[in-house]
Amino acid sequence: MRWESTPPGLAKLQLRAIAELRQLFGEDAISIDDEDLHLHGYSEWSTVNCDQLPAAVAYPKSTEDVSKIAQICHKYRVPMIPYSGGSSLEGNFSAPHGGITIDFLHMDKILKLHEDDLDVVVQPSIQWMQLNEMIKHTGLFFPIDPGPPAKVGGMVGTNCSGTNAVRYGTMKDWVINLTVVLADGRVIKTRQRPRKSSAGYNLTGMFVGSEGTLGIVTEITLKLAVLPEETRVGVATFDTIRDAANAAMRVMRKGVPIQCMEILDEVQMSVINKAGGTNRVWKESPTLFFKFSGTKSGVLESIDITKVIAKDSGSTSFEFAKNEKECRDIWSARKESLWSMLSLRKDGSTDVWSTDVAVPLSRLPDIIELSKKDLDDLGMFASILGHVGDGNFHESIMYDKTDPEQRAKIEQVVHAMVDRAIEMEGSCTVPGPLKLMLPDLNLE
Amino acid sequence: MRWESTPPGLAKLQLRAIAELRQLFGEDAISIDDEDLHLHGYSEWSTVNCDQLPAAVAYPKSTEDVSKIAQICHKYRVPMIPYSGGSSLEGNFSAPHGGITIDFLHMDKILKLHEDDLDVVVQPSIQWMQLNEMIKHTGLFFPIDPGPPAKVGGMVGTNCSGTNAVRYGTMKDWVINLTVVLADGRVIKTRQRPRKSSAGYNLTGMFVGSEGTLGIVTEITLKLAVLPEETRVGVATFDTIRDAANAAMRVMRKGVPIQCMEILDEVQMSVINKAGGTNRVWKESPTLFFKFSGTKSGVLESIDITKVIAKDSGSTSFEFAKNEKECRDIWSARKESLWSMLSLRKDGSTDVWSTDVAVPLSRLPDIIELSKKDLDDLGMFASILGHVGDGNFHESIMYDKTDPEQRAKIEQVVHAMVDRAIEMEGSCTVPGPLKLMLPDLNLE
Incomplete structure (x- = not known):
């Protein structure tokens, strides 16, 4: 494949970043296990794969963890690749230049369900089908339906759609606000929580579909529909x-x-x-x-x-x-x-x-x-x-x-x-x- | 009002820009008539007004005209303010630093109606109610309904909504693509014409609601709904x-x-x-x-x-x-x-x-x-x-x-x-x- 070569010196910088991350989060929180790297950098159902794998996989537990990871990666100029469901067919989680994959495995919770506001605040690694199962009792549901293994973080990254899109639109129509960690570790929230707003630039709509290239999404407020x-x-x-x-x-x-x-x-x-x-x-x-x-x-x-x-x-x-x-x-x-x-x-x-x-x-x-x-x-x-x-x-x-x-x-x-x-x-x-x-x- | 003062030297630069614009488009195409300036820089129904007025009003007839206006204003560093219906209550067309108001008066046409694609290509100065009147025979309509005098250009600029928003959403949900003249006169088109796309960054959604601060919209493809x-x-x-x-x-x-x-x-x-x-x-x-x-x-x-x-x-x-x-x-x-x-x-x-x-x-x-x-x-x-x-x-x-x-x-x-x-x-x-x-x- 026609990959650009990894920037010179990156290998060394990666090792230093990994060392610093391990010092901060503990040995186990940053995996360099071969199988783990392969699982995160290659997909057998994707049309698109590359030979390169990430150098390590980090497993943050909070927005703050992600911010710290970003600060360290930023310091050493090491690429970061956010990862949630891994079900993409388009290489969205490929690591063409190596770097650190950030797997949201431990960030898979509903943070707040606002039934009467018809919205829910979630972490990136919640699966959309699981989310719908968990809120079924409210008579509400989240209507974007890509492939079953997809998780909300990746759905934001790809502005995903699915069979319901003809009625309910695509991901960008269902995100109220995002908490995003920028490349240097700064944390921003794109908007408050009203269902409708035209105040300021549409940053939410800009991050949705940007595939992690503008920032790393750590928290998502989703609109819900009535079943x-x-x-x-x-x-x-x-x-x-x-x-x-x-x-x-x-x-x-x-x-x-x-x-x-x-x-x-x-x-x-x-x-x-x-x-x-x-x-x-x-x-x-x-x-x-x-x-x-x-x-x-x-x-x-x-x-x-x-x-x-x-x-x-x-x-x-x-x-x-x-x-x-x-x-x-x-x-x-x-x-x-x-x-x-x-x-x-x-x-x-x-x-x-x-x-x-x-x-x-x-x-x-x-x-x-x-x-x-x-x-x-x-x-x-x-x-x-x-x-x-x-x-x-x-x-x-x-x-x-x-x-x-x-x-x-x-x-x-x-x-x-x-x-x-x-x-x-x-x-x-x-x-x-x-x-x-x-x-x-x-x-x- | 607490306006920042107009940058030093702007008055002279404005005069040179106006002279160059008049040379290109003819005397009548660039108005410096007092009443005209007042009509474009002040609104009696707006909560928000400022003392400053634009220095001139240009009346382009095409995207190419707008591009030329932008090139000249860019050369002299003169502000540009796009103007369509003028019905805004929030000072969106104010000219706090003077500059050239670009009134789309002559760009008020339907360029192409694609009945079977459920979309229509229009110019900025078409009024939404007039648009709906003109396409009524197709059984389709454009569902965003702000105040009656509003025109599509300004509706894009403000990401406007209206009484139908609870069912049909806001402006950003109904724009398929935009032709935009950037500050230096370059012309871009944000997207092709499929109803749904997640290819590339969501530039369309970024320009919608940016109130002319990112570029000047000269052509809009709108989704239509079935009556x-x-x-x-x-x-x-x-x-x-x-x-x-x-x-x-x-x-x-x-x-x-x-x-x-x-x-x-x-x-x-x-x-x-x-x-x-x-x-x-x-x-x-x-x-x-x-x-x-x-x-x-x-x-x-x-x-x-x-x-x-x-x-x-x-x-x-x-x-x-x-x-x-x-x-x-x-x-x-x-x-x-x-x-x-x-x-x-x-x-x-x-x-x-x-x-x-x-x-x-x-x-x-x-x-x-x-x-x-x-x-x-x-x-x-x-x-x-x-x-x-x-x-x-x-x-x-x-x-x-x-x-x-x-x-x-x-x-x-x-x-x-x-x-x-x-x-x-x-x-x-x-x-x-x-x-x-x-x-x-x-x-x-």
């Missing part, structure tokens, strides 16, 4: 991926208040069947998954409108989950799709190349159809799925990473898709491993 | 302002999907009666205005739940607008409340002191009750109203600006309210004229 009374899950199949994408676009244009709308191609449906987590066999054709939520009658209304639109767009079937368990099964099948795909890998040489592209809504049928054709021509095991209500979709391609010819072919297909998206006034985040050198460059 | 099928307006009265605030808080906690919820005290209701725009006489007691929107059955459901909550919170009546005209009348009464209050001024010495405070939802009944008591003790004509679903409210106090004793008393009351809000983890934007020296300081 909907009713949730129904529906599945519509189509003959072609263009028909499915068209239906999705028309649902948006009609203003149906869907909670989620996901597109999956026939390959992805077969992956779900093979993984077998849903207790039934799905038709392996282009499919839309819908989640409807709201009041009982509101949900029924939305379903009626959506059924008509789907039919007009050529749907070949429209089925609903029979009960809550089936709802959960279907949705977890969608959520686990990447892991299901990974589980199909035959040996250590197989890898999955993930991508992430968004275009204006009306261009979605075009780009999905063209990209699907490219993937088919590739002749490899590849699938398309996406958060189609936001014009956002993913290609996942299974390939033999030891085969340079395969790599070159995929690279061509992926870069063609990215170029196409940008031509359509869209954007992309992870075009593939070879572009990792530009992690902070807005490719738009 | 709801049904809209109903309801009005509930209460014995005390605390009861009304309590009811509002409980509606939020229940998750009722209201479009608007506004609180008005008995003084504000009497102002509406006096202004007489609604063809009926309202009970002059603390009141909540509701707007419900969605599908027909969804709206009925929301109304049922809200009625129960209001009754449980001590409402003394709950009435609905009988038809669309009455809906519009009621809402415009709320929208025009400031102007109604201004129209009650007796002579040139009377002024209205506006304020803007937000607190976490649960603290709203406390702060409103305490502030109301302070206002009553003041013995002046003063009212409270606010976007209560977001914990945001305004005090408006009528006073004799030539009477230093009155000023001092109001200042005390207003600052007490601001301190109280900040103690409650809230925030404020315009505490009063004397704090204008800190327009960009986040007082939180």
